[in-house]
Amino acid sequence: MGSKISIVSPVSQTTRLIIRAVARTPEAEVIYLDTPGIHRPLFQMNREMVRLAREALHEVDLAVLLIEGPEGLGPGDTYTTRLLAEARPPAFLVINKIDAMRKADLLPLMKEASRLHPWEEIFPCSALTGDGCEELAAAIRKRLPVGGALFPEDFLTDLPTRLSLGEQIREQVLLRTREEIPHATAVLVDEIERNERGDYRVAATLFVDRESQKGILIGHQGEMLKAIGQAARLEMASYLEAPVHLSLWVKVKRRWRDDPTVLRLLGIAMRE
Numbered sequence: 668m669g670s671k672i673s674i675v676s677p678v679s680q681t682t683r684l685i686i687r688a689v690a691r692t693p694e695a696e697v698i699y700l701d702t703p704g705i706h707r708p709l710f711q712m713n714r715e716m717v718r719l720a721r722e723a724l725h726e727v728d729l730a731v732l733l734i735e736g737p738e739g740l741g742p743g744d745t746y747t748t749r750l751l752a753e754a755r756p757p758a759f760l761v762i763n764k765i766d767a768m769r770k771a772d773l774l775p776l777m778k779e780a781s782r783l784h785p786w787e788e789i790f791p792c793s794a795l796t797g798d799g800c801e802e803l804a805a806a807i808r809k810r811l812p813v814g815g816a817l818f819p820e821d822f823l824t825d826l827p828t829r830l831s832l833g834e835q836i837r838e839q840v841l842l843r844t845r846e847e848i849p850h851a852t853a854v855l856v857d858e859i860e861r862n863e864r865g866d867y868r869v870a871a872t873l874f875v876d877r878e879s880q881k882g883i884l885i886g887h888q889g890e891m892l893k894a895i896g897q898a899a900r901l902e903m904a905s906y907l908e909a910p911v912h913l914s915l916w917v918k919v920k921r922r923w924r925d926d927p928t929v930l931r932l933l934g935i936a937m938r939e
């Protein structure tokens with residue numbers, strides 16, 4: 668896309684909603700959908716996430732399943748390919764993170780993967796080094812139906828600013844905390860205001876599931892929350908191209924992952 672749209676972290680289930688973004692070349696407009704990963708859902712939030720990903724399979728011209736090369740294939744991938752076979756979009760398999768695996772392991776993995784599903788093509792790549800990425804993008808462009816552009820030329824993503832700023836805060840939570848905190852935290856942006864000098868004032872609430880998680884997120888003398896806020900504020904300032912004043916609050920909201928109102932506000936449930 669040429670700019671950062673989706674947040675990235677080592678924690679699984681980082682992506683919780685569908686984010687559409689447009690990549691353009693002189694001859695093509697590719698609309699990419701970043702979906703949540705297919706996983707075993709334990710909460711309503713996770714059931715909604717998997718539902719979003721499954722529904723997307725019916726909406727696209729091409730599905731691209733990413734697996735991690737160093738992990739190889741597991742039972743989860745068998746389940747996902749079953750969903751692919753049901754929805755029947757043409758599908759590519761991407762074996763990512765080849766920078767972190769032995770070269771000798773790649774060919775056997777590609778062979779094993781080709782028995783799993785009738786892939787149109789299989790691409791080994793590394794998003795980190797860029798190895799194989801342009802080949803993948805070019806093959807995706809080749810699969811596009813012929814037609815005019817669907818979006819105006821300055822349209823980049825359908826992720827609204829309010830959700831995008833929330834994601835930028837959540838990314839810092841994911842990068843700085845561990846264990847249950849990343850999965851138990853939601854960020855809701857309550858207010859975005861701009862003053863006459865062009866500075867933004869953003870206020871957001873971080874929801875956690877339990878009192879003990881609130882303590883961890885705030886940290887000793889508020890240090891954790893301060894670090895999260897400082898880093899998120901820098902991200903936001905570059906995204907909004909203006910200075911940002913950010914206030915963060917942490918609230919315990921028990922079982923928020925099963926609360927339809929919260930899920931709707933987060934853009935996870937029933938966002939159209």
Ligand SMILES: Nc1nc2c(ncn2[C@@H]2O[C@H](COP(=O)(O)OP(=O)(O)OP(=O)(O)O)[C@@H](O)[C@H]2O)c(=O)[nH]1
Pocket residue numbers: 674675676677678679680681682683703704733763764765766767792793794795796
């Ligand atoms: N070594 C290596 N790490 C990578 C590569 N691509 C992504 N990563 C790392 O893998 C982790 C997961 O990346 P994400 O983009 O959050 O993963 P995702 O597939 O979107 O997963 P979810 O959103 O959690 O479902 C991050 O820590 C990335 O930095 C790669 O090619 N090589």
Ligand SMILES: [Mg+2]
Pocket residue numbers: 673674675681682701
């Ligand atoms: Mg993601």
